[in-house]
Amino acid sequence: MSDPASAPLIAVDNLGVRLNTSRGPAQAVRGVSFALKRGETMGLVGESGCGKSVTALSLMGLLPDSAVVSGSIRLEGRELVGLSDAGYCKLRGNRISMIFQEPMTALNPMHAIGPQVAEPLRRHKNYSAAQARKEAIALLDRVGLPDAARRVDAYPHQFSGGQRQRITIAMALACEPDLLIADEPTTALDVTIQGQILDLIADLVEERGMSMILISHDLGVIAENVQRMMVMYGGTVVESGPTNEVFRRMGHPYTQGLFRARPRLGAREGTRLRTISGTVPELADLPAGCTFSDRCPLVEDRCRAALPPMVEVGPGHNVRCLRTDVSMADHVGALSA
Amino acid sequence: MSAPLTSLLDAPVAARPLPARTFWRRALRHRSFVVGGVLTLLVLASALLSLVWTPWSPYEIDIAAKLKPPSAAHWLGTDSFGRDIVSLLLAGARSTILVGIIAVSIGLTFGVCLGLIAAARRGWTEEIIMRFSDFTFAFPAVLSAIMLAAVVGPGMVTSIVAIGIFQVPTLTRLTRGSANAIWAREFVLAARAAGKGAFRITIEHVLPNILSILIVQATIQFALAILAEAALSYLGLGTQPPQPSWGRMLNDAQTLLFQSPMLAVYPGAAIAIAVLGLNLLGDGLRDLLDPRLARER
Secondary structure, eight states: OOOTTTSOSEEEEEEEEEEEETTEEEEEEEEEEEEEOTTOEEEEEOOTTSSHHHHHHHHHTOSOTTOEEEEEEEETTEEOTTOOHHHHHHHBTTTEEEEOSOTTTSSOTTSOHHHHHHHHHHHHHOOOHHHHHHHHHHHHHHTTOTTHHHHTTOOGGGSOHHHHHHHHHHHHHTTOOSEEEEESTTTTSOHHHHHHHHHHHHHHHHHHTOEEEEEESOHHHHHHHOSEEEEEETTEEEEEEEHHHHHHSOOSHHHHHHHHTSOOTTOOTTOOOOOOSSOOOOGGGOOSSOTTTTTOTTOOGGGGTSOOOOEEEETTEEEOOSOHHHHHHHTTTTTTO | OOOOHHHHHHTTTTOOOOOHHHHHHHHHHOHHHHHHHHHHHHHHHHHHHHHHOOSSOTTOOOGGGTTOOOOSSSTTOBOTTOOBHHHHHHHHHHHHHHHHHHHHHHHHHHHHHHHHHHHHHOHHHHHHHHHHHHHHHHSOHHHHHHHHHHHHOSSHHHHHHHHHHHHHHHHHHHHHHHHHHHHTSHHHHHHHHTTOOHHHHIIIIIHHHHHHHHHHHHHHHHHHHHHHHHHHHHTTSSSOTTSOOHHHHHHHHHTTTTTOTHHHHHHHHHHHHHHHHHHHHHHHHHHHHOTTTGGGO
């Protein structure tokens, strides 16, 4: 803590989350570690059910009561795992905020938007109703809601999807949090609106010096918006590193598979997308060893023996694979491929 | 969904709050709210009127004038004791409303609180509350009323309490079920992410969103309470004679159904009007209280 500028804002060490599902206990997240400095942005990529959202919710302390969290989450050195709900309530919306996937449902339909945006200010900063309202209008104006002063008393159903996402962003940013978690903030929006919302988030993150964790399954969104990225599969981080580096030299067969599976402009008509064979394993019943071993084209017997360790393949670039020699030899310059 | 296209198009621009004035303007255009309101007011007015005036005393027995058809003196005739039907109906509205309001209030207070607590705390708290409500639910209202009457003696208070207790589990279940659905919604997650505790979320997010369901259910429960009161009065456990009540009148009329069927029709119609009025009022309130439906009527 001697040097606050270089000390991490949030440090996650060996985070594990076990959920009780109807099919028995499931290890939804295992051994996730990362640290984020103030102002840094990080992307979290992976397909549905890989543990991205569970990781985000565990940072917010919003997992169901039955979930068992192990490891450590430190916000400026303060341990958050095991923090009481009342303690978390003081952090949520104040130091750590979250933007959700579905702007259509993230706002309470029974309340006008102004009070909803003003609420965190009244709670955490003890603003008076008038002050909070004024600030809410300023925030709504900042996130680009047209005619904010007049529409502050309108209800959520009177806005479009993109406008509602702007409103939830205003809500999340009201108390100027240090860390913003955006869980697929544009998945439910049109492509044209997506770009605007992502630009808005990027501007606000830069303007306020926040750190951000952006969760997405869209590699394009990640490539353009974050400095660092982590690829998750089956509850583990399979690859992490600076965004450019990861895109330039993809190390993990899963990352490569994700990249190949993206749709491309200018592809010949009738070209089929290349998919990763097999399906995502059930979290309640993961394969022993590498979680990707059942679907990996490069799998060997030793892959199935134990979870492979992270291997450093470049500066700050780590891959959880035993066969990086083969996978990376094939794949130098994935971006140009 | 029948709103004309233009109003849909300009909806985002013409976004305006819903002040009290617009509420009443919309309310007066809402047909079932108006009809329900008028019928409910009619019942309320009769009860109030009976406090200061009835054409005859509802307690006055005149055996010589029993079972008279409608006449200028007795507008709806007399019953088997020669009591004036109009006076009985007016005075009966009093006990009906009293029983309904108090019993439903008991049911709502305990039922909604328990349901909200169950939904907010989950785990074993929920389990205990729900099993307890199953336990209460397993006893028919009449049975619990008989038990209560055996302990504290029959009467209006006993029947009110018994009906109230009988309403609790229904409302607990309904509240918990609808509250659970709201707790699973993303805006509640967003509210938690904004740092709100379970109590504030319950008051600010869960309750307003299930209010319309509760209002409609409360009007149905009110109707059930009126019927239950009638049933209990029939068993001699409810309103005691000579205190008039629609339930008693109905049951007195039962033995004379072939001789003077109209004796059963009057209190029956009164109960039907009260129940119908409350249901329509509840329906209308549900529509009017929901901002999403505000624009469509």
